[in-house]
Amino acid sequence: MWGRARAGLAQLVPRHRYGRVALRARIFERLRTLLPARSVRAAGLVLWAPLAFGLGAAGYISLSNEPPAMLPVWLWAAAAFAALLALFLRARPVMMVGAALSACLLAGFAHTHSRALSMVPPEIALSDRARAIEGWVERIERRGAAGRVVLRVTALEHANGALPHRARLRINTTTLMPGDAISVRAVLSRPRGPVAAGGYDGARAAWFERIALAGFSVTRPEPVAIEGHERLRAFLAWRWRLAQRIADIAGGEAGPVIAALLTGERSGVSEAHAEALRLSGLGHILAISGMHMALLAGGIYFAARWGIAAIEPVARAMDPRKPAALIALAAALGYLVLSGAAVSTQRAFVMAAVMFAAILLERRAVSFQSLALAALIILILTPESVAAAGFQMSFAATAALIAVYEAWQRWRMTRVRTAPGLVGRARDAFAGLAVTSLVAGGATGLFAAFHFQRMAAYGFGANLAAMPVFSFWVMPAGVIGLALTPFGLEALPLKVSAAGMEIVLAIATWTSSLPGAAIPAIAPSGLIIALYAAGFAIIAFGKGLVRAAGAPVVAAGMALWALSPPPDMMVTSSGVLVARSAEAQEGEDGWFVSDRRRGRFEAGVLLQRAGTGLSAAPRGEMACDPLGCFTITREGLRIAISEHPASLEEDCTRADLIIARAAISPWLKRRCAAPVLDASAREELGGAEFWVRDGRIVRLRGANDAVRNRIWGRES
8 A cells, every 4th residue: 555655646746856857847848938939949049149249249348357368269169169059959949049149148259359359559669759650541530720630551750660550640630631641740659548437448449440549740741642542542532522512512500511411521510510419319410320321221212112113114024112122222332331331320231231132032121130130240340339339329229119110010900090191191200200209319318328428308309390300301302412413413402401401400509508408417337338238138129028027137227327426526647636615505516626727628528427517617716835735625535736746745744635746756655644646646547536435535446447457558
């Protein structure tokens, strides 16, 4: 009897060894039923592979120390093993997806690291003395006497045959144009790193652009004869002349903006108009992206389709959509080349190419698969762009719009609609623009706050007012003018386009002048941006339980951002104090600077990243004498600004922090009871941020802390 009872019990409760197997089987079965089939099948990897690849690229960029040079070899081997393992796990979808995404993650890290190592410039000894440099102008970044050029270097004095690929120079650009070969004497140095911790890293951006040197000219540029790259130089010169021609014909303040829309050449746009567009939430119209590509390529597609369909023999012989798609694809490719092929334009072109290819293959045109393919292509070409604001905002807006479009398509399938009349079509078009502005603005708003520390408070209203004019007036007329330029018939459409742009600029100027147009925000850490971006992608791409998992990731990022305290005071690398005065009125921040002549740009960046909403602050009231100044901040920190080493002894007895203009010997620093930020310490630290509690410094963060040991931050 006991034997039969034990056998029955064994049927109900498996042995321990087999119980674990049964438990795992039940868990995987439960996961299989909870997760949608799309998320675990191989085709779903198209959506998640770019996210994993991008996280790997971001992981390399965010490191504070440069990994070993041999690491990419091992990571590529590990990625290959994980990809091979995924092939053997096809019967277990969850494990297969995990292995495949691990391979993409490792590949993204290894590819970005390999690309950084391939950009190592030659070792060139630098000094404070000017030297002759020769090359041809590849890009003009700003017009006027204070402009800058990117020079493709062909000769450099005292370089001993080791030439950098590019150099960026502050130079008088009034007589220059891209393609010009020039020689100039300039003071050269390495590109500068970030002004503030976690801020824009100019040295990293220059590294991946192969800009090895930066500086300023001390002589006027002289024309020289240089051989090589004749076709590229001729194209750049033609593009510059075309932009100038469009700006001159369009005329007025809108002319340079029209030229920027059609050619991507933004050097003529005034800073006042660019700032007004940014503050009003209309800054996206200056960056050639999906909207511009859709208006140009989409308009050409529908026009070509209508024209082909009107020819009855041709329409009967073929589907008019296919030749129209080929024509529009060729136009999109031409627009990509003409506009300079920025990252946002590349993404827009890949999306357009996938869409028109889908039309040719009779497949669905607008989908997350096309967006994922575009992201993967761009990350393979320029993996460093994953950390750029333009990349993140562009893909966030497109992903959100596709998600809303798919939801609208599903809702539309459940309704029976009659053909709308003229009023209905106008209403639908306006509603589409409103929804597009709301969705795109909502998707990019936080990314804009992350990178630029401000959000456009009236962006939705400004877009509602301006985008109909831009979409149905400015861009169509501009595209027609661009198409008629070879025939000399572009004057009328360009002037019509400029008239519409004047209205857009008026809307932007008025909106940006309203009180509270820009909402300030504190700069987040890289971890916060990564959490929010990953959660956003999971919500956009996921289905079912996977989509729900993105919400807590986003919430975690937002919670960390909300709990991050701003710094209480800052010191620029040039020794300018940025702090809050103890004499400020209640409810006022009372930010002030110790010197308004030096370090104005750095002080503005530090103020903006602290979430003050300020780009400048008044000079504070300090007790000063010929040897220096003394002040007490709102947090009770006593700070001495030493102009001469003779004041150091007294400052050490009464100050909690000393900012010394000159370099102080290590022996004197050790004798001083207070920390001394002299020239050498600030050079090593960079722009510094301080957190103060009860008159004591509890935390210090320097701009160079995270980049000092990176390959682009080292001094060669």
